[in-house]
Amino acid sequence: MHILIIGAAGMVGRKLVARLLAEGEVGGRAITAMTLADVVVPPRPENPPFPIVATASDISTPHEAERLIAPRPDLIFHLAAIVSGEAEADFDKGYRINLDGTRLLFEAIRAQASYRPRVVFTSSIAVFGAPFPEEARDGATVDLPIPDSFHLTPLTSYGTQKAICELLLADYSRRGIFDGIGIRLPTICVRPGLPNKAASGFFSGIIREPLAGKPAVLPVPDSVRHWHASPRAAVGFLMHGATIDLEAVGPRRNLTMPGLSVTVAEQIEALRRVAGDAVAARIERVPDETIMRIVAGWARSFDASRATALGFRAETSFEEIIRVHIEDELGGTFVG
Amino acid sequence: MHILIIGAAGMVGRKLVARLLAEGEVGGRAITAMTLADVVVPPRPENPPFPIVATASDISTPHEAERLIAPRPDLIFHLAAIVSGEAEADFDKGYRINLDGTRLLFEAIRAQASYRPRVVFTSSIAVFGAPFPEEARDGATVDLPIPDSFHLTPLTSYGTQKAICELLLADYSRRGIFDGIGIRLPTICVRPGLPNKAASGFFSGIIREPLAGKPAVLPVPDSVRHWHASPRAAVGFLMHGATIDLEAVGPRRNLTMPGLSVTVAEQIEALRRVAGDAVAARIERVPDETIMRIVAGWARSFDASRATALGFRAETSFEEIIRVHIEDELGGTFVG
Numbered sequence: 001m002h003i004l005i006i007g008a009a010g011m012v013g014r015k016l017v018a019r020l021l022a023e024g025e026v027g028g029r030a031i032t033a034m035t036l037a038d039v040v041v042p043p044r045p046e047n048p049p050f051p052i053v054a055t056a057s058d059i060s061t062p063h064e065a066e067r068l069i070a071p072r073p074d075l076i077f078h079l080a081a082i083v084s085g086e087a088e089a090d091f092d093k094g095y096r097i098n099l100d101g102t103r104l105l106f107e108a109i110r111a112q113a114s115y116r117p118r119v120v121f122t123s124s125i126a127v128f129g130a131p132f133p134e135e136a137r138d139g140a141t142v143d144l145p146i147p148d149s150f151h152l153t154p155l156t157s158y159g160t161q162k163a164i165c166e167l168l169l170a171d172y173s174r175r176g177i178f179d180g181i182g183i184r185l186p187t188i189c190v191r192p193g194l195p196n197k198a199a200s201g202f203f204s205g206i207i208r209e210p211l212a213g214k215p216a217v218l219p220v221p222d223s224v225r226h227w228h229a230s231p232r233a234a235v236g237f238l239m240h241g242a243t244i245d246l247e248a249v250g251p252r253r254n255l256t257m258p259g260l261s262v263t264v265a266e267q268i269e270a271l272r273r274v275a276g277d278a279v280a281a282r283i284e285r286v287p288d289e290t291i292m293r294i295v296a297g298w299a300r301s302f303d304a305s306r307a308t309a310l311g312f313r314a315e316t317s318f319e320e321i322i323r324v325h326i327e328d329e330l331g332g333t334f335v336g
Numbered sequence: 337m338h339i340l341i342i343g344a345a346g347m348v349g350r351k352l353v354a355r356l357l358a359e360g361e362v363g364g365r366a367i368t369a370m371t372l373a374d375v376v377v378p379p380r381p382e383n384p385p386f387p388i389v390a391t392a393s394d395i396s397t398p399h400e401a402e403r404l405i406a407p408r409p410d411l412i413f414h415l416a417a418i419v420s421g422e423a424e425a426d427f428d429k430g431y432r433i434n435l436d437g438t439r440l441l442f443e444a445i446r447a448q449a450s451y452r453p454r455v456v457f458t459s460s461i462a463v464f465g466a467p468f469p470e471e472a473r474d475g476a477t478v479d480l481p482i483p484d485s486f487h488l489t490p491l492t493s494y495g496t497q498k499a500i501c502e503l504l505l506a507d508y509s510r511r512g513i514f515d516g517i518g519i520r521l522p523t524i525c526v527r528p529g530l531p532n533k534a535a536s537g538f539f540s541g542i543i544r545e546p547l548a549g550k551p552a553v554l555p556v557p558d559s560v561r562h563w564h565a566s567p568r569a570a571v572g573f574l575m576h577g578a579t580i581d582l583e584a585v586g587p588r589r590n591l592t593m594p595g596l597s598v599t600v601a602e603q604i605e606a607l608r609r610v611a612g613d614a615v616a617a618r619i620e621r622v623p624d625e626t627i628m629r630i631v632a633g634w635a636r637s638f639d640a641s642r643a644t645a646l647g648f649r650a651e652t653s654f655e656e657i658i659r660v661h662i663e664d665e666l667g668g669t670f671v672g
Contacts, residue, residue, distance in 0.1 A: 091511070129587070133485070149469070151487050152503065153588060160507040164500045167488065171496040175427070251465070252489060 001026060002033040002071055006059060006105070007079030009038035011191065012122070015235045016077060021045055026075060027243035037068055038080065060101035065108035072112065075242055076178075078105060078121045085198060087158035098161035106168060110177045119169065119180040120241040123254055125227060127163040127184065129155030130297045143225070145303035148256060155297055166254040173246075173253050181241045182254030186302075186314070189228040190325035199294040203228065206264070207271055207322055210282035213335030219288035222265035225300040229259045229314040230324040237312055244310060252306075258314040260321065261301035270318035274326075275334055337362060338369040338407055342395060342441070343415030345374035347527065348458070351571045352413060357381055362411060363579035373404055374416065396437035401444035408448065411578055412514075414441060414457045421534060423494035434497035442504055446513045455505065455516040456577040459590055461563060463499040463520065465491030466633045479561070481639035484592060491633060502590040509582075509589050517577045517585065522595030522638075522650070525564040526661035535630040539564065542600070543607055543658055546618035549671030555624035558601035561636040565595045565650040566660040573648055580646060588642075594650040596657065597637035606654035610662075611670055 003020065007013045017036060024031060032050050036042040037057040044054040059065050059080065069076070080101065081087075087094025102121070109117065130153075133144040152163040169180040191204040202219055203226055209216035229237075237257050249255070262270075272280040304312070315321045326334055339356060343349045353372060360367055368386050372378040373393040380390040395401050395416065405412070416437065417423075423430025438457070445453065469480040488499040505516040527540040531552075538555055539562055545552035565573075573593050585591070598606075608616040640648075651657045662670055 149485075149487050151485050154503065154507070155510065155587060157507055157511070160503050163503050167490065167496050167499050167503075171490070171493055174491070175493070251491060 001029045001031055001074040002035070003031060003075045003077070004035045004037065004068055004073035005077045005079065006037045006057070006068065007077075007081065008036035008054070009040055009042035010079060011193065012188070012231060012234050012238075013038065013077075013079050014043065015231050016079075016238055017042075017045065019235050019239065021048065024049065026239070029074075033071070035068060035071065035073060058097075058101070059105055060096045065101075065105040066111070069105075069108050069112065069117075072115055072117070074117055076105075076117050076119045077238060077242075078102065078119060081122070081162075082158070083198070084126060084156055084158040087161065088156055091157060094157050094161060098158065099164055102165045103168060106172050106177070110172070116176065117178050118242060119178045120238055121165060121169050121180060121182045122238070123162045123166050123182045123184045124159065125184055125186060125256065125299050125302070126156055126159035127152045127154050127166065128299045129153045129159060130299075132299055143300050145261070145301045146256070146299055147303050148306045170251065170253045174251055179246050180253055181244065181246065181249065183237050183241050184254060184256045185234055185237070186227045186229040186257055186259030188231055188234055189321060190230065190329070192231070192325070192329045199291050200226075202291070203264075203267070206267065206283050207325065210271065210279045211275060211322075211326065211330060211334040213282075215282050215284055217286045218264065218283050219286055219291040220264065220295055221287075221292075222268065223263055224295055225261060225263045226295070227259045227261055227299055227302060228318070228321060229257065230321045232324045232328055233314045240312055249310060255307040255310070255312070256302050256304045258304040258308050258312055259302065260315055260318060262318050267318055270322055274319050274322045276336055278336060279334065337365045337367055337410040338371070339367060339411045339413070340371045340373065340404055340409035341413045341415065342373045342393070342404065343413075343417065343458075344372035344390070345376055345378035346415060347529065348524070348567065348570050348574075349374065349413075349415050350379065351567050352415075352574055353378075353381065355571050355575065357384065360385065362575070365410075369407070371404060371407065371409060394433075394437070395441055396432045401437075401441040402447070405441075405444050405448065405453075408451055408453070410453055412441075412453050412455045413574060413578075414438065414455060417458070417498075418494070419534070420462060420492055420494040423497065424492055427493060430493050430497060434494065435500055438501045439504060442508050442513070446508070452512065453514050454578060455514045456574055457501065457505050457516060457518045458574070459498045459502050459518045459520045460495065461520055461522060461592065461635050461638070462492055462495035463488045463490050463502065464635050465489045465495060466635075468635055479636050481597070481637045482592075482635055483639050484642045506587060506589045510587055515582050516589055517580065517582065518590030519573050519577050520590060520592045521570055521573070522563045522565040522593055524567055524570055525657060526566065526665070528567070528661070528665045535627050538627070539600075539603070542603065542619050543661065546607065546615045547611060547658075547662065547666065547670040549618075551618050551620055553622045554600065554619050555622060555627040556600060556631055557623075557628075558604065559599055560631060561597060561599045562631070563595045563597055563635060563638060564654070564657060565593065566657045568660045568664055569650045576648055585646060591643040591646070591648070592638050592640045593648055594640040594644050595638065596651055596654060598654050603654055606658055610655050610658045612672055614672060615670065
């Protein structure tokens with residue numbers, strides 16, 4: 001089978017390519033070719049066992065999606081997106097890439113006769129915005145997990161664009177234009193690489209940096225709760241989405257992935273258990289009102305019953321998330 | 337104030353124009369001009385008390401939205417849409433008019449400096465598709481009213497297009513490009529005019545035709561339940577949407593309107609009470625499997641708490657809906 005990955009140069013894209021190369025097949029069908037596309041030329045694996053084309057591509061450019069699907073790939077992973085902060089800062093760019101680019105891809109597929117590929121699309125929990133379900137319990141207000149039936153309430157243009165693409169994906173799938181599935185990723189933790197300016201960056205930073213012997217800044221209180229899955233789990237979601245029986249999924253094609261709801265305090269306690277007090281002591285508390293305010297609007301916990309029943313699996317403890325990072329990124333060791 | 341109505345030639349549009357002419361003001365501000373647009377030139381009221389331009393316009397045509405908003409209307413009612421059946425039969429036309437046309441309108445507003453009109457957009461309960469909430473009670477399965485927090489699950493391209501426009505309206509409003517509100521209309525009953533081929537047509541037909549002394553066909557069992565509001569209530573929703581305090585509405589700008597959940601049996605019983613046995617006897621039962629199957633996927637009842645709390649009002653009995661029809665369409669009389 002021929003696989004097209006749009007957004008192959010990103011963190012999840014690169015890990016997905018590595019996983020596909022390691023497996024050599026998807027759902028029992030041997031991979032015979034791959035096209036890797038991104039706004040910059042994605043890294044091309046050395047000595048691949050099948051032909052791989054790596055190409056720079058902006059799918060919002062006319063005829064670019066047609067070019068990418070000309071070899072009629074059987075399986076398309078569409079991971080490409082302008083991230084939340086940039087889509088908020090640049091209205092036109094966010095709508096052009098995240099909405100128009102996706103629609104042009106879907107339309108390019110529709111224009112091909114007798115062609116019905118599987119399309120695995122990465123959506124985001126940013127399709128949900130506060131307020132979330134809660135209930136009074138013992139005089140306090142307690143968050144309830146957000147159910148699969150909760151309405152789409154994005155509070156960013158990025159979340160709006162992802163929600164719109166989810167609706168398009170469901171309608172194009174319902175009409176038999178392609179077989180689509182939308183994967184709402186949790187926040188990916190531990191995100192490898194350098195610290196970045198994303199408001200969510202500290203969730204990974206407070207684990208990644210101390211394990212590398214470096215200090216990390218925590219800008220929010222220890223009580224802040226968030227929804228996490230590892231990069232390895234994210235790739236697992238995409239692989240499962242590539243082969244899952246879509247009859248069993250039915251017309252509601254966009255699924256909140258399972259994840260782990262933990263507080264920052266629980267993250268730090270897990271780090272202490274896995275790596276020791278000295279590592280955990282590298283976290284410095286520097287409150288940042290702006291980040292606190294942004295994070296307060298984010299979802300903290302989901303009831304991902306549908307995806308779990310359909311076989312999607314995430315980590316079940318934060319220690320496990322940390323160990324995945326140590327294994328996959330640090331060669332099994334850390335700076336104690 | 338200058339008011340633009342896009343979709344002014346439709347049933348709701350014409351009634352809205354009549355109401356605006358009768359009131360002469362909106363929220364205490366005198367109406368000084370009106371632009372009425374539709375794919376066909378809308379009827380232009382005779383001897384209007386202020387200038388009215390009636391114009392044929394397809395907002396999916398380049399620069400057409402710019403032309404309509406060039407006079408910088410303070411209030412825009414966007415009612416224009418390709419209806420459900422046609423949007424399902426013609427994929428391109430549905431997306432072009434219902435999605436691209438709406439987006440071009442929103443973009444034309446964004447392109448104007450220092451311009452922030454109120455935009456009242458008619459959405460639909462077609463943004464929701466089965467299965468709906470239900471619970472087991474005394475060994476039977478009972479429908480629960482669909483809550484305001486229920487996810488968007490359209491099962492038609494029309495419903496998908498309306499849901500996408502809702503998301504765009506909320507995002508453009510959040511960014512301060514305009515002040516939008518989306519009004520999810522119930523099925524309008526009693527719809528005046530000739531019987532049509534719409535699958536929902538019988539809900540109005542079984543009231544309208546007998547009151548006019550004509551036979552009517554009922555293609556579904558008497559137990560079928562549906563969600564109704566009168567044309568007068570629909571115009572009331574739009575008028576309230578034009579003046580409601582949007583701070584009180586908050587970022588969730590699309591509201592399920594209140595309505596009346598009744599069975600066909602309750603509709604017929606109300607007709608009997610209002611107009612007598614002889615009128616109700618003009619309904620003939622001719623089961624139609626196709627219509628039964630289509631109607632089975634439709635929402636039957638909503639909990640429209642938010643809209644009700646925000647002051648939107650519908651009829652509270654089906655007798656009232658019938659009396660509105662007799663008053664507004666039949667000059668107060670019917671064929672007994």
